[in-house]
Amino acid sequence: MQFICKLMAGVFILASVCAAQTTAPNSLKTYIKEDAPMIVLNNVRLIDGTGAPARERMRIDIDHGKIVNVQSAMLRNAFPPGAKVIDLEGKTVFPGMVGMHEHLYYATPLEPKDGVVFFGEAPDSAPRLYLAAGVTTARTAGSVEPYADIELKKAIDAGKLPGPKLHLTAPYLEGAPTLGPQLYELKDAADAGRLVDYWAAEGATSFKAYMHITPDELKAAIDHAHAKGLKITGHLCSIGFTEAADMGIDNLEHGFVVDTEFYSGKKPGVCPGQRGPMMEMAKSLDIESALVQKMIQDLVSHHVAVTSTLAIFESFVAGRAPLEFETEQKSSMSGQSWSHVLETRASIAENGDKSPWAVLLKKEMEFERSFVKAGGLLMAGCDPTGFGGILAGFGDQRNLELLVEAGFTPVEAIHIATENGAKWLVEDASIGTIAPGKAADIVVVDGNPADKINDVEKVETVFKDGVGYDPAKLRASVQGLAGIR
Template identity: 30%
Template sequence: LEMAPSGARVWCGGCPPGEERCGTRGSYGGDDDPLAGTMNMRTRLLLTAALLLLGGLPLSERLRANDDAEAEITLALIGGWLIDGNTPLPFENPVILIAGNKIKAVGRLGRVRIPTGVNVIDVQGKFILPGLIDAHAHLEGLGLGERDAEFTDTPEKLRHVILQNARLDLFSGVTSVRDCGSSELVLRLREQIEAEGPRLFASGPQFVKRDPTQPSLPLFLEYDGAKVARRKVREQIAKGIDFVKVRLTRQRPLPTLEELLAIVNEAHRAGLKVAVHVDAPHDEAVRLAVMAGADTIEHMAPLRTYDDRLLLEMARRNIILVPTLYQIQAQRVDPLERNDEDLIEPPLHNRLPAEILQALTQRAALWRRNVLEWRTRGYDPKRTLREAFRSLTRARLLGVKVALGPDTGSDLIPHGRFYKELVLYANMGISPIEVIQMATRLGAEALGREKELGTIEPGKLADLIVVDGDPLLDPEALRHVVLVIKDGRVIEVPRHEAKSR
């Protein structure tokens, strides 16, 4: 501690240094400061207490405690710029110390001591971000719609696709994935998925209201009545789901409030969150999800409501919206504006099997024909996209939180290009730093894991990525992930794949 001499001026922060026009004195005061004696006495008392506390331990024990703390450090990440997921600006030359699978310390180079012998990774010129969180994905999907079945029609093929998608996600910077509806195979493969890919948060099959006129599908769990719904939630919890996914859709009758409340309450009793897929009817289904206490609402239905009170209630109840807006761009805009060769750009183009690339090209041709036919009837996909983002701005102004997840695995949205949704949001006028926070900190909130994930700060799990380029100036830089750290483990992305030539 440096004691300011009596009468010394201290910069108040409101005047330029060296021009202390306001005459503000430091907390130690001067001879004319009536509080000087009191403040000096307080300072002495605080220093005395601190010395007594520090002196309570023998020197050898204090030194040993410091050595033990340093011995825990296994990795140091230095240099570059840090976007921590909390603050609105990055800072230069950070030091991030990692102990095992946890972040131990974060500070500036020169101010944080790096223990000798620790593995140091210098990322000078690059940007460090929290690991990305895809809040709406399907690990069993290839981006081919109904043609997925051609590549997943046996358990072994499906297993191969799931693990391939997990690896693609991790290499693209996604360190946590929220699988919003899949077969129980995803749950059974959890250990291998997390060994080769991101952290897995899976809902298993989706809950749907029983309709005798509709076929029963393996990806759906049918219920009819609150008692049956509650029992099926308990059965899924026993199988290891991480959250519950409910579908409110035009293809099925809407459940009663009692039925949906039974599902939500049973999940909450077990500490699990509930995601509700809503497509139509918009106002009625959104109101039902809000009244039942859903934790997240998936897709665009809340943006199509005519009642702002629903959005205000979503904000009041802290219901997070995952609008999956990149679907419009991928399915209705890109097929018209991109040729077949540019549809899937590097590095994903280099990682997908040739037969999948060919099938994606054919799928895009089908969407292109459909959209062109719709345009003859007055449909404009770009106008639809602009309107969706205007509605999203309205929802955010009313206080609704937004997490990102493009419905990865659905039509023309293959795994391994989560960055595309972030680029879209930035291009539509949302600041890149806010977009990154939607894909990290708010994604962690959607998972219910904000105390462990989503930001880079001491005590949180060591999930980080390094990108080559400045994503605040050019969001496309998020495509160039060169290093991934997941759970404290370093995964280096091959350089020739990380950036297109």
């Protein structure tokens, strides 16, 4: 019997080795539409990511993953020898999005009434959905499975799995109490510094402070990150935006809605919870008031960027996002996740008259316009958490639409979601705009988002380093998996 067991084990190992040896050398081939070494995108409408107006009938030459020429197609200059020429008349291109508040985990449905907050890792669905939507670079704004994130990045960089270029944020830097058992609870300032040092050595390139971190812990984390040339952002509650800016924080997540410094019941270094400050903010706080405008000026003078996450905020408003948008996400979700989304939307609608979220969303939009007008660097990301109603990639597209609803022009919204994130990452020499010398990270859509921003949803091809991926095939490969893996 032992001999049979050993024999079967040996057969299993041999079969595994043989399977590995017969794997196609290019594991991404299934998802690739265009992979010629030299490609010309001809007769295309160009939104270059700088905020400049769209240009008609343009030509973009790509050579081995790099943009080498951007010119008018009307010049009719000779095409490079051997190049594949793709006629894109009626189509629009813009830079691959640089998502600055993304995650590789999902909100688990069916949490029992007396259960714990717990998130599931999404190594398959999240990277593919990001890439399918046109997100070619993504910063993970907080991790719950850091080693999974690190290994996933390695696999994507090695060309073994499809996904965006990942910039990894370490596990949350959180005080007491934590949101759930997946978050480590800091002991003190020295512990915060130790954690930053450890995860920097493991490969994290940024850090995120969370709601209950103390001022001493935040200052230590900032100092240790900056000593290594790294940056730190925060979804704060215990510490207000102005205080965090004075400490040297580089970025603040979500915007005005989570800033507690104006709450009448705020105590130094203590998170007062979310509902009280939000109810008071919705009722009485004016974006144009001297207090808020001074906070904005403080952020700008300290060069603190803000990440817009309008899509996740919208999901808490009764009747929003449009059901048509949610339906577009349905095929990517597990059945349980979809049911949970519908049930939660119904509950939000039933209690909509008691919720501050409709007013808060409007005020957040006003804040973001005011922040940019004052010279602030506004970036964008979708934060696919909440109750699961916002998925990776889909939410990034929706955020563009909401930025336009907030009062930005479509090309300004695309600039916020592309070049601005690249600048914060100090990657703007290679990504974020469509220009000679940059990586060929380019989204091709059917339509004209400069005129109708919703056309950003009509993605036909996503080029990452000059390789064109098929969004339909990427989404089909994870159909029904969001909310499972």
